[in-house]
Amino acid sequence: MPMTYDVAIVGAGIFGLSTAYELARRGHSVLAIDRFGSGHPATSSTGASRSIRIAYDHPFYVELALEAIESWRRLEAETGQTILHLTGQVDLGPQSKLEELTRTVRAAGAAIEEMDAAELRRRFPEIALSRGEIGLFQRQAGTVIANAGMAALLRAAKKAGVTYLAPERVVRFEPGATVTLYTEGRHFEAKQVIVAAGPWAKDLLDGVGLPLPLAPAVAQVTFLDAPALVDRPGIAEWRPNGETGIYGHPVPGIGYKIAFDSGAAGWHPDVEEWEPDPAEEQRLLGWLARRMPSVVPKVSRTQRHPWTMTPDVDFIVDRWGQFIVAGGCSGHAFKFGPALGRLVADIVEGGEAPSVTRLGRPALRQSAPSPTAPITR
Known part of the structure; x- marks a missing residue:
């Protein structure tokens, strides 16, 4: 039995x-x-990595993220393993989205700052910003060494x-x-x-x-060989009207990871490894050329993995x-x-x-x- x-x-x-x-x-x-x-x-x-941030537009996720940082720290202490690499995060996007993030984070008693272009460039010198563009900076953010x-x-x-x-x-x-x-x-x-x-x-x-x-999707991420970015903040560029955004964060030992905030169709339950899509990688490097023009687009590796949408x-x-x-x-x-x-x-x-x-x-x-x-x- x-x-x-x-x-x-x-x-x-x-x-x-x-x-x-x-x-x-x-x-x-x-x-x-x-x-x-x-x-x-x-x-x-x-x-190798995932982003971590406390800036959400729903209080449940803000509170869960604050708890998660404490929980990861306890696991680090228990196992002697470095897991968190917190360098902060810059959020860019429509004013309405930034205001919603600010309101929710502050309601949870956490800190988030609004910054103009000059202040953002001091935090992240490689970022190129349009005239009048502002953003947010949250200190409790960065990378989980997954x-x-x-x-x-x-x-x-x-x-x-x-x-x-x-x-x-x-x-x-x-x-x-x-x-x-x-x-x-x-x-x-x-x-x-x-x-x-x-x-x-x-x-x-x-x-x-x-x-x-539930809708399984295949997501793609690209790791840049960019050691100068390892201590830079993460980035989230939100887009209006529910369009696909872009995010990135530093990865110790590699450089920086960037990806679109959406996946692709075609998941199959018996596939054990997914071949990268070169066209998607090129679109992402096009974004990099506009947003961080001084960063050499040297790709360390690109990989795909599934996630499941509700x-x-x-x-x-x-x-x-x-x-x-x-x-x-x-x-x-x-x-x-x-x-x-x-x-x-x-x-x-x-x-x-x-x-x-x-x-x-x-x-x-x-x-x-x-x-x-x-x-x-």
Whole structure:
């Protein structure tokens, strides 16, 4: 007879691994299963870095980001691993967007400054600004060294007692007094199951009667060989009317990462590594030539990975019977790291999901968005 775990987690990316660690710390028996393995190139939590920022236009995300910085720092202290590289961030874009970010951040008691072109250039000398352009600067922002963060979480989770299995693919669930999880060669039982399987979650949830409007997309990021930018702030250039923006941040040991705030169609569940799109890379380097004309466009590497869009670009973290859904990352989840684990673990233990992440919210009654929809949070 298989052991019955308190909680089984399907997917050991940032959502699943941080939750496994938090639940084990709280004394639960935890099984974490991943189809490829944490940080694999096919997954949403792959790669060298992610941005981190506190400037959001919704208080839930501002508060979660502030918690995340503290949580990452605790993980650094526990594991001796450097994970955060906080150099600040410059936000540019329509005045209405900047005002909304400022209002929400300050309402949370955090600091954000409005700066004119001269002040912004002092912070980030390589930036070219148009006449009269202003922006924001937030100090609590910069970079999560993603591969280091994932490695630290995995070590901490195993040390806390998590049973970690990878590569192992869960193919279906059978609800009952406990939930049976079937992989391609064996089965396991758990009192509760967290589905944190990224773009693979939709098929698994469809199989238990929970259809969700999720749209897997393939995102692309480009790393610049630009060591002079390693201590510069990150950047977010928001565009009007929900158009695709651009973001970037420094990457220790590499230089700087830049990308569009939208993905492409064409995700397939069995593809393990995605070939870069040279045309998208050239469009991005065109933006770089206009926004940072003094930066030599020397590409270190370009890579692609999936993310999963929801209709409102908000996460899904909520209970459905014996299952807890933890996904719909919409391209902006990784930064929250261990704070996501706390959020999901609270729901496992009977807590109520925040309104912005609930399954019953109106946006989840809509059709799935286009995979190319931009990230507007």
